[in-house]
Amino acid sequence: MADFLQQVVSGLASGGIYASLALALVLIHRATGIINFAQGEMAMFTTYILWSLTSNHGWPYWPAFAATLLFAFVFGLGIHRFVIRPVERGSVLTIVIVTIGLLLILNGAATWIWTGEVRSVESPFPTRTIEVAGVTMSIQDLGTIAVVVGVVGILWLFFQFTKVGLALRAAAINPGESRLVGVRVSWMLGLGWGLAAVLGAVSGILAAPTVFLDPNMMAAILIYAFAAAVLGGIDSPAGAVVGGLLLGVGLNLLGQYVNFVGADLRLPAALLIILVVLLVKPSGLFGKPVVRRV
Amino acid sequence: MHRKLAFACIALAAVIAVLGPSASARERARAADPGVTPTQILLGGTAPFTGTTSGDAAVARGADAYFRFVNARGGVHGRRIVYRSVDDAANPAETALATRRLVEQDRVFAIVNPLGTEQSLAVRDYLNQQRVPQLFVASGATTWGRDRARYPWTIGYQPSYEAEGRIYGTYLARTRPGARVAVLVENDDLGKDLLAGLKRSVSGSAARIVATQTYDVSALDVQAQVARLRSSGADVLALFASPQFAVHAYVAANRLGWRPLVITSSASSASTVMALASEGGRNRTITGSISATFVKDPTDPRWVKDPAMAQYRSIMARYAQGANVKDVRHVYGMAVAYTTVEVLKAAGSTPTRAGVMAKARSLTSASNPFLLPGIRVETGEGDGFPVEQAALQRWSKGSWKSFGGLWGSRG
């Protein structure tokens, strides 16, 4: 039983990382209808900024963390303005290709600037374990869960209780009418991208101490984030979070208790489950079915 | 509508015009061996400069730095050595394309120091058929030395993984009788060969392998496997894994509070890898790890005043700026380059591929400044493995310290 709980806790931590990135994907999809294939690389790039600040410039951790989130926000805003806006009206495929191009640029740039060498990023949390009710838990895992909850919580408050948040939601749901009410839609969309980039940065920064920093660190996490977003419903923020946590815990338990899956097939198993869910409920667990008007 | 056709033709022509003429006209068979001009010898190689294993490309950088150093001193028989190492991102299909480009378009003299088992296997048949030397493959798979009859143009360099595994087993049998060994095995030649060697030398001794867990290189981490190994009650953990997984294993074991004696393979012993695993000094599992080595490790205090290592550092400073000097893979690359230069010198002032291959198969080098003292680089009729000896080293406080004498191994 202790083993089981231990897997659940560490599953929640990794699930939190997936959830954060999944939330970023959902945010962008809700705002601009795009699947941002470059979300993982954006997260990776901002994580390098954190590493550079702490390792090369000697900044203490939390100030560097804050500065990195700020950078991520501006970064996301900038990408929306200069890369996405020009092609926003294009076809779905055009935009998909643009995000793929962005993926290539960011991945290549990271390798070019910092080389592909694997680097360690210090964690703000000690790597000790503590015993709670007979279950060994890593402080790092608990800290990760706390940070994710905190960030998601703050964002939720922002969306629910501030004017800007309301404007963002309006711009996402109905851009035309929002403009009539004076909402500057394109700035709102940019804001959405900025916030999504911040969520992605959180995901990358929390993952880095465990998976280590290199240009390809987010590739697998991005796939899990896609799975989580689809599982929860691509337009549902709550779904993204729940999906991410479910996925994290589910994968851990699968890997531990199902021998055939072991660790080799964890990823395909996860994807298979997603496919099955999609077949049964195409819009995901929390998603609303899309009604097509003729 | 005809315009559309016209433009399409123009487009096609433009494409060919851009791409066609930069290539030469049809090639005929040549009398002299390609890659050799009066002023230079062109060597080719492949390494993963991008991708998750890009740390291993240090091997190519070290070799390149050494060749530049040699060029600055007049080269070999008056020729510069140009080493063109191409990125293959560890994808064997890319290796095949890159190698064919090196051989057929760039017309290199030989492929030297290519990195990776799968990657080099992918092109071995091709290179042997083309009679292009595949020299000093940077991989410990046993096949490079063992299958020389079938593939005479291919030769390895380092001790095979199987031989290395046998060293570990023999060491355990002698120093820790009754040891219970848990093994983490990567599902490829590296892991399997090491395990085979370990099994052979452990059988019949008091040491026992009590658990093995395998994982595939596409795995994301090895937490589950390490947890299962720990529950076997073993007191020795053998990590037969490539760098990123060795690091994950160390981290996972430390998280579980498990502190066995850890044996880690030479493929993952670079101090940069160990530094990652040490998690800023907080990882206690890593202390006392044992590994085999045949190259001088830059962190080993034994070589601080060593003139060869001083030369290593100055070559790196001059010809490989920005590279991490502490990474032993650079030293390995230089060792290979050193031997390559020896072979080229011995091949005379008009080197041929066959001649170079013959020299590579009859090496009798008593010393190589970058290898541990006493290690001989030898090949001959019955011996297809250039380096067969290694020493053991122990990790503590951020550096490797070699101990004991040399362990010889056949094959």
Added chain:
Amino acid sequence: MRRPDTRTLIPIVAYVVLCVVAFFLPFAISDFRAQQFAYVGIYFIALIGLNVLTGYTGLISLGHGAFMAIGGYTTAILVSDQGLKLGGHVFSSDLKDLWTIPIAALVCGIAGLLFGLPALRLSGLYLALATFAIAVSAPAVIKKFEDFTGGGSGINMFGLPGLTGGIDGVTVFGHHLTFNDWLYYLSWSIALLGLAIGWLLLRGRTGRAFRAVRDSETAAASAGVNLALYKTLAFGISAAYAGVAGALFAIANTFVNPDTFPIALSIFLLVGVVVGGLGSLYGLIAGAVFVYFMQISWAQQADRAIPDWVPWFGDLNTNSPGAPAVAFGVVLIAIMMLVPSGAAGLVRRLASLTQRVSGRS
């Protein structure tokens, strides 16, 4: 007799021109270039297939690399003598590699149909994600079934009797061809055949049905188009093409390995289709050339092109790892911003431009 319609005549003339150019090209370029163009031809075949699915039927697939893998492995398993087993059956055959090509087409076609059925429920981006998922998991799944697929080491076919192409070249109809030339003619003759079949298919009822599905599923359904049938068919056909491309890929490389069909391949196939121009067949050649050569030669050409005295650019080492990827991405985004309809769209625009200019005079 009525004069044949110009709309039908132009493509036929273009096709003949293409065949002639393709036939004579190896005489004008080096042996190695012929090999490179052979790979371009292989890509082209896969792109035709993907275009049927994405360009004509409007279904986005990010997983065609997986279908290529199935084709490649089909060939490898049938040719190999490694004693691969499935169920109780051991594969050890002297099957000639060329015969495996239609078999690969069949196997992949069926795989495509099988995938198409459940995929009917998924739309747009969900489908893209589902196909992405398949492409990502393909290497791991291949490795899991070691006995059948050779696992992580893959299957090596070099020197086996089943392979027609060898280092010493091949004799075809009395003429001796080098390996590279033979590979070129093999892939391009199949490519041209595939092009003709594709063109015939797409200009007929099937093509119109595909386009109807793409333009508006609801409208198509109300016009009586059997959505399920045509969507599944589109998957089957495109998978069959990808399978042929995969089989040729295996023959060209003389080995298969799970890592030779990474997710990047699937992504680049989609990129090739879009850059070539969706809904256009000839543009795909430009797409194939772009995807194949952009990755390799750009970095070196750029290094030579940028003069050293330019303040910051001159110092850039474009050969550095990562730089080619950045360039590829930048060019890709530029193309999407300037010419989103791809090479075919560019040609169309240039053509209409001159038409307007000359039409005035």
